[in-house]
Amino acid sequence: MYTLYYSPNACSLASHIALEEAGLPYHAHRLNFAKDEQRSADYLKHSPNGRVPALLTDRGALIESPAILAFIAQAAPEVRLAPLDDPFEFARMQGFNSFIASTVHVAYAHRRRGYRWADKEASREDMAAKMPQNMRDCFAIIEKDLFTGPFVLGENYSVADPYLFTLSDWLAGVGIDIDDYPKVADHYRCMKERPAVQRAINAERQAA
Numbered sequence: 001m002y003t004l005y006y007s008p009n010a011c012s013l014a015s016h017i018a019l020e021e022a023g024l025p026y027h028a029h030r031l032n033f034a035k036d037e038q039r040s041a042d043y044l045k046h047s048p049n050g051r052v053p054a055l056l057t058d059r060g061a062l063i064e065s066p067a068i069l070a071f072i073a074q075a076a077p078e079v080r081l082a083p084l085d086d087p088f089e090f091a092r093m094q095g096f097n098s099f100i101a102s103t104v105h106v107a108y109a110h111r112r113r114g115y116r117w118a119d120k121e122a123s124r125e126d127m128a129a130k131m132p133q134n135m136r137d138c139f140a141i142i143e144k145d146l147f148t149g150p151f152v153l154g155e156n157y158s159v160a161d162p163y164l165f166t167l168s169d170w171l172a173g174v175g176i177d178i179d180d181y182p183k184v185a186d187h188y189r190c191m192k193e194r195p196a197v198q199r200a201i202n203a204e205r206q207a208a
Helices: 012-022 065-075 087-109 121-146 160-168 182-192 195-207
Strands: 002-006 026-030 054-057 060-063
Touching: 002 012, 012 065, 012 160, 012 195, 026 195, 054 065, 060 065, 065 087, 065 160, 087 121, 087 160, 121 182, 160 182, 182 195
Parallel strands: 002 026
Antiparallel strands: 002 054, 054 060
């Protein structure tokens, strides 16, 4: 039995969806960020940076979405949530997930998490103001260069798809029309119809 630590509306939704897709036994443990539960001593033993997701396994904890998503795919190889028999395609999936984690998510964090990079209020305000344009630039790259369609890797669904879905879901909240990116928009609407996506979203809403 795995334990997924998550927070609603966070990037941990991607791992939550992947676990549902994989059919692996797991327990979802919600962290209340308003109460700083992500900074508790117990949680920091699993995730030293105090962020989600974290996945507890019988061999210890895993952190960072790309690693957790790859682990889930490899833990349920029969479900084929990754191109495990094709090193190039697997690396392409990892490259996409790394772009989401290291570029898109970081750009998004500049809106409310500027304190991670700057001490001066004026610097943080400048980062927050630039965030929507940076997100537009990121999704333009996804739309034009990184997304094959109908899924991230083409015809085959992978754990890259819930990750893209999760970040796409944030666009409306920053005033970006997803329909400016037609392929991404089609992907987002398709993903919302998947039973595993609906189960994960409903579970997080009920726990919130």
